[in-house]
Amino acid sequence: MKGLPPVLITAIVLVAGFALCAMQFPNIASTRVVGNLLTDNAFLGIVATGMTFVIISGGIDLSVGSVIGFTTVFVALAIERWGVPPLVAFVAILALSAAFGGAMGAVIHVFDLPPFIVTLAGMFLARGASFLLSTESVPITAPVYSTVSDFALRMPGGGRLTAIAIIMLVIVIGGALLLHLTRFGANVYALGGSRATASLMGVAVGKMTVKIYMLSSLLAGIAGIVFSFYTSAGYSLSAVGVELDTIAAVVIGGTLLTGGQGSVIGTFLGVLIQGLIQTYINFDGTLSSWWTKIATGVLLFAFIALQQGLVALARRPAAKRAGAAT
Amino acid sequence: MENSLDPAPSLLEVRGISKSFGAVRALQEVDFTLRAGEIHALLGENGAGKSTMIKVITGVFPRDAGIVRLGGEEIAPRSAKAALQAGIATVYQEVNLLPNLSVAQNLFLDRQPMRFGIVREGEMRRRAKALLKDFGLDIDVAASLGSYSVAIQHVTAIARAVDLSARVLILDEPTASLDRHEVEILFGVMRQLAKRGIGIVFVSHFLDQVYEISDRITVLRNGRLVGERETASLPRLELIRMMLGRELAETTSARASAGERIAREVCASFENYGKAGYVTPFNLELRHGEVVGLAGLLGSGRTETARLVFGAERADRGQAKVEGAPVRLQSPRDGVRHGFGYCPEERKTDGIVAELTVRENIVLALQAKRGLHRPLSRREQDEIARRYVRMLDIRPPDPERAVGLLSGGNQQKVLLARWLATSPRLLVLDEPTRGIDVGAHAEIIRLIRELCDDGLALLVISSELDEIVTYSDRVVVLRDRTHVEELAGEAIDVGNILAAIAADVAHEAHA
Ligand SMILES: Nc1ncnc2c1ncn2[C@@H]1O[C@H](COP(=O)(O)OP(=O)(O)OP(=O)(O)O)[C@@H](O)[C@H]1O
Numbered sequence: 001m002k003g004l005p006p007v008l009i010t011a012i013v014l015v016a017g018f019a020l021c022a023m024q025f026p027n028i029a030s031t032r033v034v035g036n037l038l039t040d041n042a043f044l045g046i047v048a049t050g051m052t053f054v055i056i057s058g059g060i061d062l063s064v065g066s067v068i069g070f071t072t073v074f075v076a077l078a079i080e081r082w083g084v085p086p087l088v089a090f091v092a093i094l095a096l097s098a099a100f101g102g103a104m105g106a107v108i109h110v111f112d113l114p115p116f117i118v119t120l121a122g123m124f125l126a127r128g129a130s131f132l133l134s135t136e137s138v139p140i141t142a143p144v145y146s147t148v149s150d151f152a153l154r155m156p157g158g159g160r161l162t163a164i165a166i167i168m169l170v171i172v173i174g175g176a177l178l179l180h181l182t183r184f185g186a187n188v189y190a191l192g193g194s195r196a197t198a199s200l201m202g203v204a205v206g207k208m209t210v211k212i213y214m215l216s217s218l219l220a221g222i223a224g225i226v227f228s229f230y231t232s233a234g235y236s237l238s239a240v241g242v243e244l245d246t247i248a249a250v251v252i253g254g255t256l257l258t259g260g261q262g263s264v265i266g267t268f269l270g271v272l273i274q275g276l277i278q279t280y281i282n283f284d285g286t287l288s289s290w291w292t293k294i295a296t297g298v299l300l301f302a303f304i305a306l307q308q309g310l311v312a313l314a315r316r317p318a319a320k321r322a323g324a325a326t
Numbered sequence: 327m328e329n330s331l332d333p334a335p336s337l338l339e340v341r342g343i344s345k346s347f348g349a350v351r352a353l354q355e356v357d358f359t360l361r362a363g364e365i366h367a368l369l370g371e372n373g374a375g376k377s378t379m380i381k382v383i384t385g386v387f388p389r390d391a392g393i394v395r396l397g398g399e400e401i402a403p404r405s406a407k408a409a410l411q412a413g414i415a416t417v418y419q420e421v422n423l424l425p426n427l428s429v430a431q432n433l434f435l436d437r438q439p440m441r442f443g444i445v446r447e448g449e450m451r452r453r454a455k456a457l458l459k460d461f462g463l464d465i466d467v468a469a470s471l472g473s474y475s476v477a478i479q480h481v482t483a484i485a486r487a488v489d490l491s492a493r494v495l496i497l498d499e500p501t502a503s504l505d506r507h508e509v510e511i512l513f514g515v516m517r518q519l520a521k522r523g524i525g526i527v528f529v530s531h532f533l534d535q536v537y538e539i540s541d542r543i544t545v546l547r548n549g550r551l552v553g554e555r556e557t558a559s560l561p562r563l564e565l566i567r568m569m570l571g572r573e574l575a576e577t578t579s580a581r582a583s584a585g586e587r588i589a590r591e592v593c594a595s596f597e598n599y600g601k602a603g604y605v606t607p608f609n610l611e612l613r614h615g616e617v618v619g620l621a622g623l624l625g626s627g628r629t630e631t632a633r634l635v636f637g638a639e640r641a642d643r644g645q646a647k648v649e650g651a652p653v654r655l656q657s658p659r660d661g662v663r664h665g666f667g668y669c670p671e672e673r674k675t676d677g678i679v680a681e682l683t684v685r686e687n688i689v690l691a692l693q694a695k696r697g698l699h700r701p702l703s704r705r706e707q708d709e710i711a712r713r714y715v716r717m718l719d720i721r722p723p724d725p726e727r728a729v730g731l732l733s734g735g736n737q738q739k740v741l742l743a744r745w746l747a748t749s750p751r752l753l754v755l756d757e758p759t760r761g762i763d764v765g766a767h768a769e770i771i772r773l774i775r776e777l778c779d780d781g782l783a784l785l786v787i788s789s790e791l792d793e794i795v796t797y798s799d800r801v802v803v804l805r806d807r808t809h810v811e812e813l814a815g816e817a818i819d820v821g822n823i824l825a826a827i828a829a830d831v832a833h834e835a836h837a
């Protein structure tokens with residue numbers, strides 16, 4: 001491999017950024033802050049894992065923010081108003097979101113429509129549906145919620161690794177294994193390389209597309225549940241614009257927006273970078289939190305430029321191996 | 327009805343297949359029979375319907391009518407995957423595989439060795455290495471496929487299909503980017519498979535190869551079956567007549583005499599021009615009205631020389647001059663500005679924009695040269711497109727068709743037209759006749775001569791030595807990325823070129 005792979009660059013940016021922050025605010029380098037960072041970004045880490053699969057396969061999923069919003073409202077209403085046991089409510093919403101994703105995947109494949117359009121429609125649909133359920137914030141008071149919120153593993157140095165942070169870490173690791181070690185994962189990369197070629201090579205492109213969007217929506221559903229734990233409420237306006245933060249995390253993590261290359265670990269690092277910027281701003285106290293967006297924007301731009309550079313470099317025939325072109 | 331005298335049982339039977347794309351009738355009631363253990367060549371002009379037939383058989387395109395039987399049982403695969411499961415493995419004409427995956431993943435995509443749901447990466451690499459070894463390749467299979475040359479990618483695609491072929495192997499122009507040695511290896515593998523009873527369909531425009539490897543030939547013309555013959559009893563001229571439906575006009579060498587050549591003006595010259603690790607510095611003069619052929623094996627530096635000349639690659643030493651004035655060639659744009667044109671070898675990755683129409687593809691380079699503020703009017707565009715469609719006999723002759731829907735050979739012609747339309751002073755052609763049928767082949771060679779007579783300077787790369795000998799005024803022979811010999815006039819013949827190419831091999835044998 002010539003030059004640094006994008007994930008390594010992301011890792012370097014994260015470490016350097018962390019070191020800089022720690023120099024200014026030594027308190028940042030504590031398990032307490034790190035624990036909070038993981039907890040605050042748990043839902044983002046979960047959706048971003050799903051988004052990584054979608055983007056590597058050459059697609060995009062704009063519906064995830066709305067699915068999170070819908071999930072929080074659905075869960076809150078089911079538990080608080082309809083008297084459904086929380087576990088049943090969770091299973092129901094996960095089945096529903098998986099079906100929703102699968103349907104989007106099927107539409108994309110069968111009608112050969114751009115994922116951007118289909119998931120944009122999905123975004124409006126899910127958001128609209130959550131308004132239909134309830135327009136106001138519904139607090140959740142079920143005992144499971146306080147139990148789960150109180151649960152945490154103590155880390156040395158006084159930090160707390162909360163339940164939702166643990167769920168996120170498990171999903172990130174599981175996602176990485178799925179992507180890098182299984183046939184499904186290899187097919188995701190194949191689709192991102194070229195759908196037509198993958199199909200000619202015998203990959204069941206239709207089934208794969210359905211499964212990929214199903215996975216993304218399922219993880220968005222899980223992220224929604226996690227979000228409801230985090231806020232102890234369901235609100236139809238929650239997680240507006242999260243799809244964009246998610247895409248940003250994926251791209252900063254070194255995944256090629258055009259598909260075919262990327263990793264879940266990179267995405268996780270991308271989520272941490274966004275979390276770090278937010279933490280820095282909180283510590284500073286004088287900066288507006290909109291600076292997070294600006295910093296993310298700058299980073300995003302830098303990474304896209306970097307990737308274009310890398311791609312151009314890889315295309316140069318001079319870099320070709322043995323027995324190069326005639 | 328089966329012929330009772332037929333020794334081998336028929337393995338794949340295609341009966342009355344038809345397929346239309348809108349108004350284009352690509353296949354009309356075609357029959358085709360493949361026997362077990364035979365190598366069957368499927369031939370025809372560009373656009374005759376060969377690739378379409380393969381895609382209909384393997385379910386990539388739905389068929390309009392007809393039946394396909396495999397081993398006596400009717401099959402109707404709905405996708406390449408289903409065809410694979412039925413035992414038909416195919417290398418499609420537009421192979422390409424997946425450059426972003428590793429070589430090993432490409433070879434074993436969707437059939438990786440697994441344990442507990444996990445891909446056994448080590449085992450997969452081991453098998454990939456063993457598989458490629460049969461094809462004489464010893465490469466790092468963990469590296470991404472895109473980092474290797476087109477030839478290696480092609481061999482990988484073939485190796486995958488060979489490994490997958492349970493009953494039938496279909497190869498659509500597999501040898502287009504392979505050199506002699508790799509073709510030899512492929513043929514060896516094909517013969518072995520045939521011996522095991524696998525039926526092989528082989529599409530190619532290289533008639534020498536067809537005669538060397540095939541047992542039987544089926545010819546298509548304009549989407550219809552012309553006939554099926556035993557290769558051994560079909561004279562070449564008869565075959566060409568079957569393919570073209572007419573006689574082929576002989577192309578003879580039209581080389582200028584020595585006296586004429588000296589009188590010609592230098593169009594572009596390169597002194598001590600080169601790039602470290604790419605091509606050893608060379609001297610090259612390209613004159614108006616003259617064809618210079620570049621000969622050599624795959625990887626000998628032919629394409630590299632062409633790219634340096636055009637400016638697609640930046641030289642790190644030497645001086646380039648155009649019409650006597652020193653110039654800097656830093657990028658393809660510089661090349662275009664100085665009136666150079668470059669028709670690359672890989673039309674799929676380096677040239678054709680599949681979604682655009684034939685007309686749009688043809689005027690692309692001309693428009694770029696004129697600049698965006700001087701757009702070509704629609705009338706001019708139509709005029710230019712019509713002219714080249716007629717001149718190169720692009721079929722179907724519809725300038726408004728998306729290029730992606732044309733047959734492979736016709737796409738190649740569109741690419742050629744694009745550069746001709748810019749009326750360049752120097753045109754670099756990398757394998758201009760790849761994938762082009764015998765009829766059009768002769769046309770293109772004739773065209774090359776005509777362009778020359780109009781004062782164009784041409785630099786042509788070709789692996790077909792007969793062809794190079796036919797049209798070149800001078801031939802530069804390359805070996806190991808170095809220009810080793812320049813032949814001119816009477817010295818140009820296949821024997822001399824081969825001698826120059828092989829010189830170091832003989833040398834090594836001595837050592
Ligand atoms: N997807 C498509 N849509 C519309 N027309 C098509 C499509 N594919 C092929 N055609 C048309 O069908 C005809 C047969 O094309 P095909 O690709 O089968 O030719 P071929 O014999 O393989 O030629 P070549 O030697 O150039 O590869 C051509 O006229 C082509 O333009």
Ligand SMILES: [Mg+2]
Nearest residue numbers: 377419733734
């Ligand atoms: Mg073809």
